[in-house]
Amino acid sequence: MTVRYIESSKLPTPWGIFEMHGFEDGDKEHVVLSMGDIHGDQPLLARIHSECLTGDALFSLRCDCGAQLQAAMHRISVEGRGVIFYLRQEGRGIGLLNKIKAYNLQDQGCDTVEANEKLGFGADMRDYSILKPMIEHLNIGQLKLMTNNPRKIKALQELGVDVVERLAHQPGRNPHNAKYLETKKGKLGHMLENGEDSDS
Ligand SMILES: [Zn+2]
Numbered sequence: 001m002t003v004r005y006i007e008s009s010k011l012p013t014p015w016g017i018f019e020m021h022g023f024e025d026g027d028k029e030h031v032v033l034s035m036g037d038i039h040g041d042q043p044l045l046a047r048i049h050s051e052c053l054t055g056d057a058l059f060s061l062r063c064d065c066g067a068q069l070q071a072a073m074h075r076i077s078v079e080g081r082g083v084i085f086y087l088r089q090e091g092r093g094i095g096l097l098n099k100i101k102a103y104n105l106q107d108q109g110c111d112t113v114e115a116n117e118k119l120g121f122g123a124d125m126r127d128y129s130i131l132k133p134m135i136e137h138l139n140i141g142q143l144k145l146m147t148n149n150p151r152k153i154k155a156l157q158e159l160g161v162d163v164v165e166r167l168a169h170q171p172g173r174n175p176h177n178a179k180y181l182e183t184k185k186g187k188l189g190h191m192l193e194n195g196e197d198s199d200s
Pocket residue numbers: 052054055056063064065066
């Protein structure tokens with residue numbers, strides 16, 4: 001697999017002006033948003049965010065993705081430096097239309113893991129190996145990672161990415177995603193505190 005750097009530009013947002021770096025990975029296009037000096041000696045605040053069209057762009061409350069993305073942009077702007085890897089692996093890697101099928105099964109009572117399995121997918125199909133060439137290209141060192149997902153930290157450590165700290169990151173709990181978050185905690189091992197918003 002070859003990941004190619006294409007170009008960078010500015011991206012003004014409600015949280016300040018980010019640099020946006022574009023990468024190509026086969027037929028997939030990924031972006032990295034950065035703010036401040038990302039090459040310094042101090043560990044870099046980071047979020048690895050997998051695309052969720054419904055949550056990130058359509059304001060869905062079925063999950064917590066949109067709130068997590070916005071909170072990450074906010075935290076980086078407060079710190080003045082940090083990075084968000086925005087990976088195009090929709091629906092924990094099953095794609096948008098399969099995610100709609102999974103949502104349909106959830107409307108009928110399945111939880112998120114059961115729905116994926118009914119469709120013949122693993123509970124989590126995301127692949128983080130594309131991160132390594134991006135991190136090397138951007139010359140990023142140690143990360144302070146905003147995540148509740150121990151699998152993500154393990155996958156990064158296996159890739160040789162230096163995660164020196166985990167920062168809890170759980171904004172966006174609401175009545176529509178309470179069951180989803182409980183499933184992430186119970187079946188996917190996410191480190192979620194009950195009913196607490198760490199950053200909103
Ligand atoms: Zn989502």
